[in-house]
Amino acid sequence: MSDWRVPLSVLDYGVEEAEAAQRVIGHRWLSMGPEVLAFEREFATLQSSKHAFAVSNATAALHLAMHTVGIGPGDEVIQPAINFVASANMTLLAGATPVFADICSLDEPTIDPQHVAQLITPRTKAIVPMHYGGNLARMSELLEICKRHGLVMIEDSCHAVGASYHDGQGRTPHGTMAGSIGDIGTFSFYANKNLACGEGGMLVTDRDDLATRIQMLRSHGMTRSSWERHGRAGSYDIALPGFNYRLDELHAAIGRAQLVKLLDGNARRRQLLARYRDGLAGAERWTMVFAGQVEHSAGHLMVVVADCSETRSAGIEALRAIGVQTSMHYPSILEFSGYRERFTAHLEITRQFARRAITLPLHPNLSVEHVDEIVHTLRAVQ
Structure with missing residues (x-):
């Protein structure tokens, strides 16, 4: 557990x-x-x-x-x-x-x-x-x-x-x-x-x-x-x-x-994504990915992008302080040691995304109260 x-x-x-x-x-x-x-x-x-x-x-x-x-x-x-x-x-x-x-x-x-x-x-x-x-x-x-x-x-x-x-x-x-x-x-x-x-x-x-x-x-x-x-x-x-x-x-x-539970579970995930989207609307420091496509998503991940890497770090720390787990999907493959010396592509949007994105909790059993708490915490980050 x-x-x-x-x-x-x-x-x-x-x-x-x-x-x-x-x-x-x-x-x-x-x-x-x-x-x-x-x-x-x-x-x-x-x-x-x-x-x-x-x-x-x-x-x-x-x-x-x-x-x-x-x-x-x-x-x-x-x-x-x-x-x-x-x-x-x-x-x-x-x-x-x-x-x-x-x-x-x-x-x-x-x-x-x-x-x-x-x-x-x-x-x-x-x-x-x-x-x-x-x-x-x-x-x-x-x-x-x-x-x-x-x-x-x-x-x-x-x-x-x-x-x-x-x-x-x-x-x-x-x-x-x-x-x-x-x-x-x-x-x-x-x-x-x-x-x-x-x-x-x-x-x-x-x-x-x-x-x-x-x-x-x-x-x-x-x-x-x-x-x-x-x-x-x-x-x-x-x-x-x-x-x-x-x-x-x-x-x-x-x-x-x-498989029997899949479509109902995806529908619940979309409801939670919509709750996140509404809560983050107008936030100055945070942008939700695919906010306009919630209705067609499988709802696997809930990801926000900070306005800079420092804001991202502050958001992760603020959520950790209240017991909320976060992750990152994904580091750029080009930054791994086994790839960066072999591949020299310059992908600026990819680089920025990898430094500024946070994956937030999302699953069918997540409560709307927890979504609201997460949104409130992020919006309070200065």
């Missing part, structure tokens, strides 16, 4: 998750089996996607996605530097080069399509937009870039499960789910996500050719899974060298229980 009076995130767990785990124990099948298959089917229905594949975590999902579309040595992959490092790591481990684009603005910290267009070279293979905090990137513009240059799009939807895309210009159908817009979408079910299993991830795609490769690559390149072979005579073939990125039955069963 957290020692914070108001923790950043709290699991929305109950008897449903306990019963799901007990169901698996009672069936005595722990590896990828009927729970995983049901989880994939139910997730595909949510996404309106033809194919969904459960995997061990979202990093595995990103790795599989890149391997599936043939990203390798000599290729460049354009992506934001405001993200968890997994996407950049997987690009490097695929043998390709991450090319970092700036974000749109301090209050819209998703990848800037105009900068993306400037970074394209003959070596560019893919674009990996990240839907920050549950708020979708400018997908219509990014899709047009991909179409114009023949690029693959891999959506990093780890923050955006259950969110749909709304484009006021009508260039992408309203209601298209995050992760189901590009060629492949990747999701995370890490312990702090809207759909939390502790570990686990998912890939979705409408492309049959990619689905066939993902299915085999996920499990050693096998043409048939252990569950498919269970109780039947017969063998299997290894069609290509693959990985062991399977999800187990316990995590899948818990994921199914969480």
